[in-house]
Amino acid sequence: MSSVTEGKEKDIREDIAWAKINRDVLASLDRPRATYWWLFALAFGMFLVGVACEAYQYDTGLGVSNMNNPDVWGLYIATFIFWIGMSHSGTLLSAILHIIHADWRKPIYRFAEAMTTFSLMTAGLFVAVHLGRLWQIYYALPYPNERWTWPNFQSPLLWDAMAIFTYLSSSILFLYVGAIPDFAICRDNASGWRRTFYDKLSLGWMGTDRQWRNFRVAYLVIACFLIPLAVSVHSIVASDFAMSQQPGWHITSFPPYFVAGALYSGCAAIITLFIMLRHTFRFEEYMTMPILDKTARLTFAIAMVWTYLNLIEYATVWYGADEVAKETLIQRATGPYSAYWWAMNFLGSVVPFSLIVKKWRANLTIMMIVSLLLNLGMWLERWMIVTPTFSHGYYPWTWNHTFFPSLVQWGIVFGSFGWFGMLFMLFCKLVPSVSMYEVKEMVFHRKLAKLHAREA
Amino acid sequence: MTVKRILGLFNDFDQATAAIRDIKNADLPHLDWDDVTIKSPIEHHDVESVLGVRPIPIRNYTLVGALTGASLAFLGLATSQGNFFSQLKGGKPIIPLPPDFVLTYEMLILGGVYITVLGFLISAGLPTRIKSDLYNTAVSEDQIGVMVKSNMHCIAEVRKIFERHNVLSVQEEVVAQ
Numbered sequence: 001m002s003s004v005t006e007g008k009e010k011d012i013r014e015d016i017a018w019a020k021i022n023r024d025v026l027a028s029l030d031r032p033r034a035t036y037w038w039l040f041a042l043a044f045g046m047f048l049v050g051v052a053c054e055a056y057q058y059d060t061g062l063g064v065s066n067m068n069n070p071d072v073w074g075l076y077i078a079t080f081i082f083w084i085g086m087s088h089s090g091t092l093l094s095a096i097l098h099i100i101h102a103d104w105r106k107p108i109y110r111f112a113e114a115m116t117t118f119s120l121m122t123a124g125l126f127v128a129v130h131l132g133r134l135w136q137i138y139y140a141l142p143y144p145n146e147r148w149t150w151p152n153f154q155s156p157l158l159w160d161a162m163a164i165f166t167y168l169s170s171s172i173l174f175l176y177v178g179a180i181p182d183f184a185i186c187r188d189n190a191s192g193w194r195r196t197f198y199d200k201l202s203l204g205w206m207g208t209d210r211q212w213r214n215f216r217v218a219y220l221v222i223a224c225f226l227i228p229l230a231v232s233v234h235s236i237v238a239s240d241f242a243m244s245q246q247p248g249w250h251i252t253s254f255p256p257y258f259v260a261g262a263l264y265s266g267c268a269a270i271i272t273l274f275i276m277l278r279h280t281f282r283f284e285e286y287m288t289m290p291i292l293d294k295t296a297r298l299t300f301a302i303a304m305v306w307t308y309l310n311l312i313e314y315a316t317v318w319y320g321a322d323e324v325a326k327e328t329l330i331q332r333a334t335g336p337y338s339a340y341w342w343a344m345n346f347l348g349s350v351v352p353f354s355l356i357v358k359k360w361r362a363n364l365t366i367m368m369i370v371s372l373l374l375n376l377g378m379w380l381e382r383w384m385i386v387t388p389t390f391s392h393g394y395y396p397w398t399w400n401h402t403f404f405p406s407l408v409q410w411g412i413v414f415g416s417f418g419w420f421g422m423l424f425m426l427f428c429k430l431v432p433s434v435s436m437y438e439v440k441e442m443v444f445h446r447k448l449a450k451l452h453a454r455e456a
Numbered sequence: 457m458t459v460k461r462i463l464g465l466f467n468d469f470d471q472a473t474a475a476i477r478d479i480k481n482a483d484l485p486h487l488d489w490d491d492v493t494i495k496s497p498i499e500h501h502d503v504e505s506v507l508g509v510r511p512i513p514i515r516n517y518t519l520v521g522a523l524t525g526a527s528l529a530f531l532g533l534a535t536s537q538g539n540f541f542s543q544l545k546g547g548k549p550i551i552p553l554p555p556d557f558v559l560t561y562e563m564l565i566l567g568g569v570y571i572t573v574l575g576f577l578i579s580a581g582l583p584t585r586i587k588s589d590l591y592n593t594a595v596s597e598d599q600i601g602v603m604v605k606s607n608m609h610c611i612a613e614v615r616k617i618f619e620r621h622n623v624l625s626v627q628e629e630v631v632a633q
Contacts, residue, residue, distance in 0.1 A: 018497060018598035150541055153533065153555045154548075162562045170569040177573060180582075181596075185497075188593035203577070204584035207595050208603075209507060211580040212499035217514045218576035222569055229565045236558070441498045 009290045011104045014447040016285065018440050025182075025432045025439075026189050028281035036280045036425065043421030050415010053408045054129060062132025066406040070398045071390035075409045076130035078383040079416060082265065083123035084164070084237055085258070085378065089266025090116025090171060091230040094178070095223035103445065104294050106438040107286040110182075111277060111428065112270050113175040118423045120168040122416050129412055156239035163233045170229060174222045180205050181215070181437045197430075234258045241385065247325040248332070248389040251316055257309040264306045264348075265378035267299040271371035273424070275364050277433055286434050289362055296361045299374070303352035310349065324394055331392045332384060336401045341384050347377025459632040460611045463590040464618035465599045465625045469496070472600040473506045475621040480506075482617065484610045495592075495601035517575025518568055525567015529560045589629050599624060605631060 057064050067074045090113040097105040128137050139147065151158055183202035190198050205211060235255035242254035251257075274295065278287040317329045332341045351373050360366045391400050427433070466472040472494060479492065490510075494503050504510075534551045541550070577583070595601045604614045611628065618626055 022597050153537065153541075153559070154552055159555065159558045159562070162559055166562045166566045166569075170565065173569060173573050177576065185596045188596045203582040204586050205582065206584075206586065206591055207495045207497060207601075209494040209496070209503050210510065211582070212496070213504070213510065213512050214514055214576050214580040216499055217512050218572055218580075221514060221518050221572045225565050225569050225572075229562075232558075232561065232565075437498050444498060 009288070010446075011288060011290045011294075012107065012286065012439070012442055012446065014443055014450055016443050018443070021286075021436055021439050021443070022185055022189065024282070024285065025434050025436050026186065028283070028433065029186070029429060032429070033280050033282065035276075036429070039276065039280065040422065040425045043418045043425060046418025047415055047422050048418070050412050050418055053411030053415060057129075057132060057408050057412070058134060064406060065132070065409045066404065067130075067132075067409070068400075068403075070393055070400055071387055071403045073130065073386050073390065075383065075405045075413050076126045078386040079379070079413045080123050080126035080130070081237055081258075081382040081385070082379045083119045083126070083416070083420070084234060085262035085265045085382070086269050087116040087119035087123070087167070087171070087266070088230050088234065088259070088262035089119075089270050090114070090175075091226050092263050092266060093270065094174065095226040095230075098220070098223050099227070103442050104291050106442045107283075107288075107434050108270065108274060108291060108295070109438070110175075110179065110431075110435045111273055111424075111433045112266075113171065113178065114424060114427045114431070114433070115266070115269060115273065116171045117168070117175055118420050118427070120164065120171065121423065122420045124164065124168070125416065125419070156236055156243050159236045160240060163229075163236045167229055167233045170222065170226060174219075174226060176201075177215075177222065178219055178435070179431060181207065182432045182435060185436050186432065230262075231259055234262045246389050246393060247322065247328040248317070249385070250322075250325065251313055253309055253312050253316060257306070257313055260302060260306040260309050261378060261381060264299070264302045265375050267295065267302055268371045268374035268378065271295055271299065271367055272375070275368050275371075277428065278364075281428070281433065283434060286439060292364075292367065293358075293361050296355045296367065299371075300352050300355040303348070303355070303374070307349040307352075310345070328389060328392050332388045335388065335392065337384065337388050337391075340380050341388070344377050344380035344384050347373050348381060351377065458608045458630060459605065460608050461588070461590055461603060461605045461629050461631050462611045462614055462618075463495075463592065463601050463603045463627045464615075464623040465592060465594055465601050466621065466623060467599065469500050469502060469600055471621045471623075472496075472602050473502055475602055475617055475623070476506045478617045478620070479604065479614055482613060484606070484613055487604070487606045487610050491605040493603045495595045495603060497596055497598060497600075513579050514572060514575045517578075518572045521571020521575070522564050522568035524571070526560050526564035528567070529563030530556060533559055590627050592625075592627065 065074060065076075067076075090109070093105050093112040094109045094116075097109070128134055131137055131140065143151070180202060183198050184205035184207065187195060187198035187202045235258065238254040238258035241249035242251055244250060271292065274287055274292055277283055314329065317325045320326070332338065351370060354360055354366070354370050360370075387403065391403050393399070464475065466475065476492060476494070479487070480489075489508070492507065494507065496503070533556050537551050537556075590603060592599070592601060602618070604611065606614070615626060615628075
């Protein structure tokens with residue numbers, strides 16, 4: 001729907017009236033397409049599968065997941081890392097692109113921020129789930145007591161807890177503060193319980209110059225905090241592995257490799273949700289093809305960074321003097337998990353080359369498939385970090401090449417996507433998934449720039 | 457003397473800022489410049505140049521928050537490590553600096569973000585209840601509001617200035633008799 005001038009499509013039309021922006025976005029809260037309800041039902045169904053599997057595992061014990069020594073993390077911790085990685089999308093689109101004044105992010109950053117929050121909430125579940133019997137989390141809580149479960153301050157696992165708590169609470173605040181002006185718009189247009197709901201959330205926002213002035217600075221400051229925070233979170237998650245002595249994990253380049261992987265999967269997920277929301281909420285005028293094109297190009301760039309770091313990791317192990325690590329690498333490429341390892345490399349490093357074809361970037365079906373494949377590759381990456389090392393570690397008597405996750409594990413992982421999807425769809429029904437005031441700013445500034453260009 | 461508040465709604469920023477400039481140039485007696493407010497659907501930098509520099513104290517809150525978070529983290533960790541965990545260290549440093557640096561770094565950010573949000577709420581005067589009749593929902597849609605509080609003579613002058621700049625609608629309320 002975006003207009004074409006001088007042969008170049010625009011990110012957004014400058015002549016969209018502000019009142020229309022309000023109307024279109026507010027309509028998404030009231031009247032989404034039927035697809036919304038289908039997607040919600042699908043997510044809810046997936047969530048129920050996860051709940052059923054978790055209830056069975058809770059009742060029966062961790063044995064039903066097939067997890068045993070040496071692989072005590074399985075899909076659960078691999079999926080935990082995957083969801084932490086997905087959370088970096090919001091930081092990338094909201095914070096980094098905000099600071100560099102890339103205004104094309106404006107129509108799509110809100111849902112990316114929501115992705116950050118819900119991904120972190122999903123990731124947190126896996127820490128509890130991988131313990132099997134959930135009450136054992138009480139015995140694992142590190143505080144000085146008679147059980148002597150003292151905090152080990154040297155352990156990245158403790159840093160992890162602190163970093164994830166900081167990231168989750170900061171990203172919730174970032175999402176909330178950024179949405180206050182939009183809550184005020186919702187308040188002014190709602191009735192009944194919705195009015196009360198938005199009235200509370202908007203905190204009495206009236207759009208005064210005092211409020212805008214302070215809002216701008218507060219938003220910028222939080223964005224500045226979120227960038228190093230996001231980098232530290234995934235670096236610390238990488239340290240869970242890199243600071244151990246396990247072959248295949250004890251690699252210096254792990255933190256940047258993890259951060260690049262996180263941005264990569266986050267970007268791919270943004271493409272998936274972009275296409276879904278564009279259709280479901282009739283956002284064709286705001287989530288335009290040029291914006292999708294830019295997101296796809298950004299994804300390609302990050303994919304290449306990830307590929308480089310992945311190859312660096314292999315090269316470091318290959319040319320290093322650690323024979324055990326080298327054997328584990330060879331085992332990954334030729335052992336029982338080789339199919340998944342090769343699939344990860346193919347999906348993560350080769351499939352993104354499809355994004356350089358301009359015609360394909362303009363095709364929503366192809367982009368949807370590619371984004372899903374990229375994220376499948378990134379999920380496999382996390383699994384291929386965890387399981388092959390556990391199954392083929394330092395000591396041959398601990399090797400277990402037959403380990404494969406049970407249906408219960410797969411069910412819980414499947415359910416986590418449902419849980420995320422359900423929260424995300426609920427969010428989109430209650431909170432404007434396109435930032436109205438930022439789109440107005442985008443339209444206003446572009447119109448102004450056009451006028452100035454004409455005058456010049 | 458009766459103190460009143462007047463709100464004029466304009467079609468765009470140009471008209472609103474022109475009206476404010478005229479109010480400024482009119483040099484109205486008894487008008488406190490801090491009582492001139494703009495209400496708008498988006499933030500506009502020209503508004504700042506017309507209204508003049510007004511304080512944004514948020515960065516001070518941020519600095520205090522970040523420093524407090526970092527100091528509390530380091531001192532809290534060091535104190536608890538020294539008091540509760542020294543017997544478990546087996547010869548390793550009782551207060552290990554690299555891990556404590558990581559946790560201090562996280563708390564610096566946590567403190568910075570929390571206190572920035574608190575500072576934002578205080579500086580922006582939020583939360584507040586919209587008690588005034590002069591709130592107009594058109595401001596959250598597409599119109600620019602200019603609000604002035606002063607005595608009734610001054611308000612009458614402001615109304616004339618608004619009308620010269622094609623104001624769309626004008627509302628008044630009595631603040632104090």
